[in-house]
Amino acid sequence: ETGVTQTPRHLVMGMTNKKSLKCEQHLGHNAMYWYKQSAKKPLELMFVYNFKEQTENNSVPSRFSPECPNSSHLFLHLHTLQPEDSALYLCASSPDRWAGEKLFFGSGTQLSVL
């Protein structure tokens, strides 16, 4: 148990559906991250929030929309996804975006887009 909880663990959705991924951390961290992990590829950083403000968006398509209502919660809203978006989506947190400490990861949401 890392202190970072993601729901749901698995999600199957059609290309026209709208769904949301949720991430919650109880570590008192101020930075939260969304990563995409595709098979046999390095993790891809999608979004970074530091003190509830989005500090990075790594050219992520607009069909992915993040939301960070407070430092403990992070959402990823999904709409009109493509089959190539099927991947493991990982949430992580750290004390601060720039402090360089290690990341704490959730277990991920395995997303399949049909």
Added chain:
Amino acid sequence: KNEVEQSPQNLTAQEGEFITINCSYSVGISALHWLQQHPGGGIVSLFMLSSGKKKHGRLIATINIQEKHSSLHITASHPRDSAVYICAVRSGSNYQLIWGAGTKLIIKP
């Protein structure tokens, strides 16, 4: 070519064997991380190091800054060590984390 390269990509060994996983990088770094990902997805940080060597139980991580190379060693390997081991470096210039593609380790009983 990735800025962080891991080798081997896949490794299968017998229980009890000494395991070495390598990570080479091509950028200046402020720190290097080793992480473990079990089936089911969750990633756990094993080590963060910027010089020398760290040891935790049967795991040992070393780094050679001049050669831009790090190794993760597992002594007396056990089937529960089966996982994907990921190397990531924190860029010394823009502080970004740059990730390796991972090494999938299987330890057979």
